[in-house]
Amino acid sequence: MALTLNSTHDAARRSWIDSANVPDADFPLQNLPYGAFTTANGHRTPHLGVAIGDKILDLHAAATAGLLPASVAGACQEPTLNALMAAGAGAWSELRARLSELLGADSGPTGEPRSRVEACLVPQRNATMHLAARTRDYSDFYASIHHATNVGSMLRPDNPLLPNYKWIPIGYHGRASSLVVSGTPVRRPHGQLKPADAPEPVFGPCKNFDYELELGAFVGPGNALGERIPLASAPAQLFGVSLLNDWSARDLQTWEYQPLGPFLAKNFATSLSPWIVTFEALAPFRAPALARPASDPAPLPYLVDHDDAAHGGLEVTLEVWLLTAKMRLAGEGAHRISRGNFNTMYWTLGQMLAHHASNGCNLSPGDLIGSGTVSGPSRDSRGCLLEYTWRGTDPLRLPNGEERKFLADGDEVIFRGYAERAGARRIGLGECRGLVLPAA
Amino acid sequence: MALTLNSTHDAARRSWIDSANVPDADFPLQNLPYGAFTTANGHRTPHLGVAIGDKILDLHAAATAGLLPASVAGACQEPTLNALMAAGAGAWSELRARLSELLGADSGPTGEPRSRVEACLVPQRNATMHLAARTRDYSDFYASIHHATNVGSMLRPDNPLLPNYKWIPIGYHGRASSLVVSGTPVRRPHGQLKPADAPEPVFGPCKNFDYELELGAFVGPGNALGERIPLASAPAQLFGVSLLNDWSARDLQTWEYQPLGPFLAKNFATSLSPWIVTFEALAPFRAPALARPASDPAPLPYLVDHDDAAHGGLEVTLEVWLLTAKMRLAGEGAHRISRGNFNTMYWTLGQMLAHHASNGCNLSPGDLIGSGTVSGPSRDSRGCLLEYTWRGTDPLRLPNGEERKFLADGDEVIFRGYAERAGARRIGLGECRGLVLPAA
Numbered sequence: 112m113a114l115t116l117n118s119t120h121d122a123a124r125r126s127w128i129d130s131a132n133v134p135d136a137d138f139p140l141q142n143l144p145y146g147a148f149t150t151a152n153g154h155r156t157p158h159l160g161v162a163i164g165d166k167i168l169d170l171h172a173a174a175t176a177g178l179l180p181a182s183v184a185g186a187c188q189e190p191t192l193n194a195l196m197a198a199g200a201g202a203w204s205e206l207r208a209r210l211s212e213l214l215g216a217d218s219g220p221t222g223e224p225r226s227r228v229e230a231c232l233v234p235q236r237n238a239t240m241h242l243a244a245r246t247r248d249y250s251d252f253y254a255s256i257h258h259a260t261n262v263g264s265m266l267r268p269d270n271p272l273l274p275n276y277k278w279i280p281i282g283y284h285g286r287a288s289s290l291v292v293s294g295t296p297v298r299r300p301h302g303q304l305k306p307a308d309a310p311e312p313v314f315g316p317c318k319n320f321d322y323e324l325e326l327g328a329f330v331g332p333g334n335a336l337g338e339r340i341p342l343a344s345a346p347a348q349l350f351g352v353s354l355l356n357d358w359s360a361r362d363l364q365t366w367e368y369q370p371l372g373p374f375l376a377k378n379f380a381t382s383l384s385p386w387i388v389t390f391e392a393l394a395p396f397r398a399p400a401l402a403r404p405a406s407d408p409a410p411l412p413y414l415v416d417h418d419d420a421a422h423g424g425l426e427v428t429l430e431v432w433l434l435t436a437k438m439r440l441a442g443e444g445a446h447r448i449s450r451g452n453f454n455t456m457y458w459t460l461g462q463m464l465a466h467h468a469s470n471g472c473n474l475s476p477g478d479l480i481g482s483g484t485v486s487g488p489s490r491d492s493r494g495c496l497l498e499y500t501w502r503g504t505d506p507l508r509l510p511n512g513e514e515r516k517f518l519a520d521g522d523e524v525i526f527r528g529y530a531e532r533a534g535a536r537r538i539g540l541g542e543c544r545g546l547v548l549p550a551a
Numbered sequence: 552m553a554l555t556l557n558s559t560h561d562a563a564r565r566s567w568i569d570s571a572n573v574p575d576a577d578f579p580l581q582n583l584p585y586g587a588f589t590t591a592n593g594h595r596t597p598h599l600g601v602a603i604g605d606k607i608l609d610l611h612a613a614a615t616a617g618l619l620p621a622s623v624a625g626a627c628q629e630p631t632l633n634a635l636m637a638a639g640a641g642a643w644s645e646l647r648a649r650l651s652e653l654l655g656a657d658s659g660p661t662g663e664p665r666s667r668v669e670a671c672l673v674p675q676r677n678a679t680m681h682l683a684a685r686t687r688d689y690s691d692f693y694a695s696i697h698h699a700t701n702v703g704s705m706l707r708p709d710n711p712l713l714p715n716y717k718w719i720p721i722g723y724h725g726r727a728s729s730l731v732v733s734g735t736p737v738r739r740p741h742g743q744l745k746p747a748d749a750p751e752p753v754f755g756p757c758k759n760f761d762y763e764l765e766l767g768a769f770v771g772p773g774n775a776l777g778e779r780i781p782l783a784s785a786p787a788q789l790f791g792v793s794l795l796n797d798w799s800a801r802d803l804q805t806w807e808y809q810p811l812g813p814f815l816a817k818n819f820a821t822s823l824s825p826w827i828v829t830f831e832a833l834a835p836f837r838a839p840a841l842a843r844p845a846s847d848p849a850p851l852p853y854l855v856d857h858d859d860a861a862h863g864g865l866e867v868t869l870e871v872w873l874l875t876a877k878m879r880l881a882g883e884g885a886h887r888i889s890r891g892n893f894n895t896m897y898w899t900l901g902q903m904l905a906h907h908a909s910n911g912c913n914l915s916p917g918d919l920i921g922s923g924t925v926s927g928p929s930r931d932s933r934g935c936l937l938e939y940t941w942r943g944t945d946p947l948r949l950p951n952g953e954e955r956k957f958l959a960d961g962d963e964v965i966f967r968g969y970a971e972r973a974g975a976r977r978i979g980l981g982e983c984r985g986l987v988l989p990a991a
Binding site: 247248250253263266273275278279281282283284285286287288289291298300301302303305311312313314336337339360363366367368369370371372373374375378379380408411412413466467469470471472473474475478551 | 687688690693703713715718719721722723724725726727728729731738740741742743745751752753754776777779800803806807808809810811812813814815818819820848851852853906907909910911912913914915918991
């Protein structure tokens with residue numbers, strides 16, 4: 112599937128909703144991300160919505176008002192995006208084109224017909240966001256070679272990168288039940304900890320509590336058990352992305368992870384930003400897959416596709432911000448710890464998807480594929496504290512004098528993401544926030 | 552919760568359904584396992600049912616006829632067991648007592664009232680079985696110390712058992728989407744393989760295709776995110792067990808599993824026997840947890856409970872049978888490869904559950920906890936071919952002269968399970984079958 116841009120991407124176009132036209136707004140006319148929301152005095156079951164400026168277009172209401180294509184009207188009245196995800200890329204494009212038309216200053220209705228659209232708008236400040244997809248299965252990858260090399264260096268200084276890394280998009284199964292939406296506080300977990308110099312483990316609150324900065328990609332139609340998803344089909348199978356915080360209890364992880372991988376170190380909570388930005392919206396920010404050094408092996412044929420190589424990468428900037436309890440009390444704003452870019456990943460999301468289904472494993476609409484921690488080559492682009500503080504040996508120093516080896520109770524971790532380049536309208540992924548609560 | 556036996560366990564009691572009284576029948580009056588079924592000319596949505604002899608009591612029909620307790624009638628009319636699992640141990644006992652009464656020769660209705668029960672009976676041969684639970688999350692453990700030691704010996708002869716093994720019930724997340732019911736053929740997967748002496752991996756059909764003999768335990772009410780499940784609550788949280796075949800592509804596994812654990816080597820299919828035998832039915836076969844050598848560490852307090860130590864074990868015999876294409880053609884019966892007992896496991900199912908939730912990970916009704924391969928101390932109690940043939944170095948020799956290092960296309964793997972002891976009525980787990988299809 113070739114990459115095409117159309118009028119929905121036209122950087123010159125504006126919305127008749129003024130807040131969408133503010134420079135650096137996350138949700139201009141060119142974005143149109145999907146979420147699920149409730150309002151205090153409104154519907155109790157979530158409605159799907161599209162973020163536009165500081166408003167939400169209620170898709171349930173818009174479908175009821177006959178404003179949306181008949182082919183997707185039913186899917187737009189569901190409480191989650193799963194039916195829309197299942198409907199496939201043609202339906203996604205049709206709905207996006209219609210939303211862009213409805214909300215465009217140059218194309219939207221005027222007069223009384225516009226008031227029918229306005230009646231479907233809800234201020235974001237009045238909305239409570241929910242998980243936009245019902246995720247049956249969540250898998251998490253390890254696709255940043257910088258992250259894998261850094262973590263490997265701490266465990267195996269002589270041999271940081273395992274022999275399979277440059278051949279396999281390494282992944283494992285995560286926990287779907289503990290996915291939570293941004294804003295949900297996350298409690299410091301208990302678990303077994305064994306300091307290297309202690310003879311025996313103890314059970315107690317995690318001491319080395321960490322975040323991991325990731326993108327989460329949502330699967331569209333999926334595949335039947337026993338079938339594969341060719342890499343060339345990835346654009347028809349990937350719906351959109353959210354920011355994902357793969358909260359990690361490093362001390363639990365160190366002690367438990369051999370030989371079957373992380374388990375309780377990860378499955379107490381995974382946070383997702385509420386707005387799913389579609390791959391179609393991200394089309395202007397597609398980029399070539401990472402250029403591998405000539406000394407690296409070429410991927411096996413099932414992980415090679417011309418289009419994926421040409422624009423399977425994503426130019427998305429990802430930032431980690433921290434707001435400590437002390438900063439909050441002092442009325443200070445959050446401090447940016449790091450800033451990286453998804454274009455540093457060794458494997459594309461399409462390669463992760465094709466690998467996942469290469470053995471016939473069935474993926475379903477709403478399934479979530481975490482990218483793994485997005486870390487770049489420099490310290491200020493490392494996507495977790497384990498790397499940033501090099502296992503606590505080089506603490507993070509905050510402007511107010513506080514230090515962090517790992518997260519403290521009362522810390523709020525805020526991920527932000529956006530895509531920008533000359534000639535395209537900047538679009539944002541919004542935020543993924545989580546406040547660390549003390550252990551129970 | 553103390554272990555109690557009641558009239559539903561009375562070995563002397565018989566059913567008025569004759570086939571339930573045959574010696575060694577899997578499904579006597581004392582068993583009453585739950586499943587979900589359809590019939591060729593009947594309902595298209597599965598009905599829940601209870602196996603009794605060679606019949607199924609249709610719970611949907613029985614509830615409609617007013618034969619079941621009002622408190623669970625709605626749950627019995629669902630297409631899966633999830634609502635009943637959520638209803639809790641009191642409801643489980645109430646339903647079991649009523650079913651035992653209805654179907655008992657000494658207690659069941661006679662005359663016209665009996666014909667109302669008979670109208671709810673379906674011959675098992677007319678039924679197609681389905682997965683009885685909708686499993687949101689599936690986790691798989693590694694609780695046989697014999698299995699862990701054998702596998703470790705192959706990888707690390709000097710240090711077979713990792714230091715965490717005797718402290719942590721090691722587990723990882725499996726794939727819920729590819730759970731299939733017994734009888735579903737399983738296709739040999741493709742994947743990356745790298746022979747030890749080859750410089751590079753290739754992508755192709757798995758060569759070392761294996762089964763893993765496990766019990767799968769289904770979770771009842773579960774816990775909210777952030778809460779724990781004390782080990783003492785395990786009996787109120789564990790609904791029942793099925794046989795589970797954790798099909799494994801050993802060559803994929805060897806190459807992919809570091810550092811995040813098994814992924815594509817496992818997630819192409821996991822088979823479950825159709826009948827879920829309740830822990831209440833298994834009460835006569837509860838046994839003390841494995842007596843640990845004095846040199847082994849005592850479990851940490853959250854993994855210790857007096858009742859679990861006294862009867863957290865399960866005396867259940869588990870067998871692996873193999874029927875090759877050649878045997879099938881010759882009209883021969885299946886050959887038993889191995890026979891083990893669940894009472895050799897290092898960790899109890901209750902300990903696995905309590906550990907799983909010890910960090911606040913939320914479990915839901917229908918969640919599945921695989922025990923890990925059940926292997927005993929002797930060769931003929933090893934629960935997978937990897938161990939039985941010691942990585943192919945000592946092949947399995949079949950009576951007809953065939954040999955197996957790993958599974959061949961056309962092989963059918965059949966697990967059988969049953970519990971028996973003096974003074975109790977033997978109860979069976981039925982079968983978990985899977986035919987290996989050639990790679991696509």
